[in-house]
Amino acid sequence: MNYWLVKSEPAVFSIDDLAKEKDQTTYWDGVRNYQARNFLRDDFKTGDKVIFYHSNSEPPAAVGICEVVKEGYPDFTAFDPESAHYDPKSKKDAPAWMMVDIKLIKIFASPVSITKMKENKKLAKMLLLRPGNRLSVMPVTKDEYNEIIGMGR
DNA sequence: GCCAACGTTGGC
DNA sequence: GCCAACGTTGGC
Numbered sequence: 001m002n003y004w005l006v007k008s009e010p011a012v013f014s015i016d017d018l019a020k021e022k023d024q025t026t027y028w029d030g031v032r033n034y035q036a037r038n039f040l041r042d043d044f045k046t047g048d049k050v051i052f053y054h055s056n057s058e059p060p061a062a063v064g065i066c067e068v069v070k071e072g073y074p075d076f077t078a079f080d081p082e083s084a085h086y087d088p089k090s091k092k093d094a095p096a097w098m099m100v101d102i103k104l105i106k107i108f109a110s111p112v113s114i115t116k117m118k119e120n121k122k123l124a125k126m127l128l129l130r131p132g133n134r135l136s137v138m139p140v141t142k143d144e145y146n147e148i149i150g151m152g153r
Numbered sequence: 154g155c156c157a158a159c160g161t162t163g164g165c
Numbered sequence: 166g167c168c169a170a171c172g173t174t175g176g177c
Contacts (some may be wrong), residue, residue, distance in 0.1 A: 007163090033172080056163055114164080132170045134162050 002048040003145040005062070007055040007136045015063045015107055016050045024104035025069060027030075028137075030085040032097060041072040041098040043139075050102055051140060051148060053128070061111040062082070062148050066127055070101035087109045100150075106151035108152030122147050 006028060008014065018026055031037055051064040074095035077085040089097035117123045127138045140148075 060164065110157090134171060136162085 001076045002043060002045060003142055004048060004068075005053055005138055005139075005140050007053045010054045011056070014054065015104070018052070018066070018102075018104050021104075022040055025101055026139075027070075027075075027076050027099050027101050029048045029099050030034040031075070031099065031137055032085065032087065033083065033134075033136065034152040036135055037065065037096075039137050039139065040100050044068050044071055044100045046071055049105075049145060051145065052104075055066045055136075059111075059112070059113040059115065061113040062108065062117070062152060063111045064107040064152070065105045065149060066102040067105050068100055072100055076100040089107075108149075110152060112148055112151045116151060118149070120147065 001049075008148040010016075013026075016142070018024060031040060046068055048068040050068060051062050052064045052066055053062050054060060060153040064115070074092075074134070075090075077083040078090035078095065078097045080086055087095065087096060095117055112127055114129070117126065118129055120131075123129065123144055127133055128140070
């Protein structure tokens, strides 16, 4: 079992949007970074837990948890010239980009802001808090995951 | 293969 | 809106 954190700008796709999806499940499209792609392709496993994080929001915060329900498969939005995520380098017979499906488990009663995370010594080593880190998909440790869900409830 | 220029991310 | 940090692009 792995633990992950994914970022989304709530103005684009929020956890409330996820809650409205059929089966409260969505495909996680638009990841266009190779390191993040590799996580999605190789390491996301069915049943893995995912912290849903709102970036570029007020405040930036972990807002809930999800579960991986479908493992890595080609991100079809890369094939669509109409899509904002279109990438002509990605071919159907050699997809450059991958996505997974995630299902909402719960929305936190109290969102865990980045400030609260920074104040928590147990989270001091979190990748998310590392200066300069811009990954939109990243691993978290089991301890970090448990700490955050304890703070969020 | 180097590296400057450029675009993006994302907290503040 | 600013800007630092980083990844990508493209000329050479």
